Amino acid sequence: MRLNIGLAFLILFLASACRKGERITTDPNAKLNIPNKEVLFDTIFTSVGSITKRIKIANKNNDAVKVSEIRLSGGSTSAFSININGEQTPNKNDLIINGKDSINLFIKVSINPNSTNLPFLVQDSIILNTNGNKQVIQLLAYGQNAVFVNESTINANTIWTKALPYIINGSLTVKSGSSLSIQPGTKVYFHKDANLNIEGNLMVNGSLTEPVLFCSDRLEKIYSDEPGQWKGIFLKRSGYGLIKNAIIKNASVGITSDSLSVNNSPKLILSNSIIKNMQVAAYIGYHSELLAFNNVMYNCGNYLIYAVGGGNYNLKQNTFAAYNSNFPRKTAALSFSDYLSANAYNKLQVDLTNNIIWGSLTNELDIQKKTSAIVQFNLWSNLLRSTNSAYSNNGNILNTDPLFINQDLEDFKVSPSSIVRKKGADLSTDQYFINYLNQDAKGIARIHPSTLGSYEK
Structure with a gap:
């Protein structure tokens, strides 16, 4: 009998305990807790x-x-x-x-x-x-209203302005014989996995105060530095590009170029631009050609520049900052090779002048000769992070920190005490001096000997 009474009390107690949180109160002071008003x-x-x-x-x-x-x-x-x-x-x-x-x-x-x-x-x-x-x-x-471009082609000379942003969904292809000119301040957004293919001509004409923006269409803060949100810009065999004062970010690869120029025009001239937060690389070239002046490239998964199968690469007054807060990188920031495959290898010409090539690894420049093809490289007055003593002549500075102002805040100007100040080779006779190299990435006049990298001050 006592056992039954105790069991009954236990059941009543448990039932009461279960109902306690279920009893509905009408107390006006019983408000809900809402963390976000x-x-x-x-x-x-x-x-x-x-x-x-x-x-x-x-x-x-x-x-x-x-x-x-x-x-x-x-x-x-x-x-x-x-x-x-x-x-x-x-x-x-x-x-x-x-x-x-x-x-x-x-x-x-x-x-x-x-x-x-x-x-x-x-x-x-x-x-x-x-x-x-x-x-x-x-x-x-x-x-924000926008111009939506869905899986489309451009078959005539076309101009994009800053009046409304452009949203690309799928692939947009500029066909051979046509051009796409993009004016200062224009914003080009890419939906997930979208890309821009250039079979004709791409002319990006940003300005110092109004750069052209290429990025993902997800503008929420959590996506602001997320790589791999769109595929990138592709220069096809018949395609050419002139990109000035642009910001390209958060793609798989910023720019991919798959061939040399078939005429006297450079395949791609890239100047005064920022390429960052790429899943794989800022630029990939397959037996291609790149002229790059006054650019800043940083925070990319495997490479800043990956150029294989030979090609021609003329890089002057750029800042390559290979810091990878989100990527466990093991490859040199700038990697060049004559070799692509057993059946694809060609002459490689690499000219590097007045650049900063720095990063978290002990070797951030790798120029490889793997075949019988000719490999020529000229390195003048660069700051390099490298253990290759062959790079130590011609005014190059090895393994001395350039003293960026604040790499965590993406400020890659250098401090007043940096070793790169007044160490640049005189480029006043360079064929690209007047149009690209007489001023730095901020429009400041270069006085030789210049500061290495993209910024004079």
């Missing part, structure tokens, strides 16, 4: 949805509460949409949250196009009513 979405392109943001709504009371209403103010016509604990709905009534329990709200926004060129604000709110308490979560998003 405002949810802000970064710039969202019209017709392109946002990421999903989550808010955890907690009941920190011992007893359960009945949320009489959770409602998206704009209802079904709102640009925002909400998911309440797994249910996609603009409103829900009489939702019970047990004591010490919580629910999840998931929020997205999709914005319809309108007639304005400037970013515009889209607003709404989520209202929660519990025991007579009204709590509000403000929702804000910046919308």
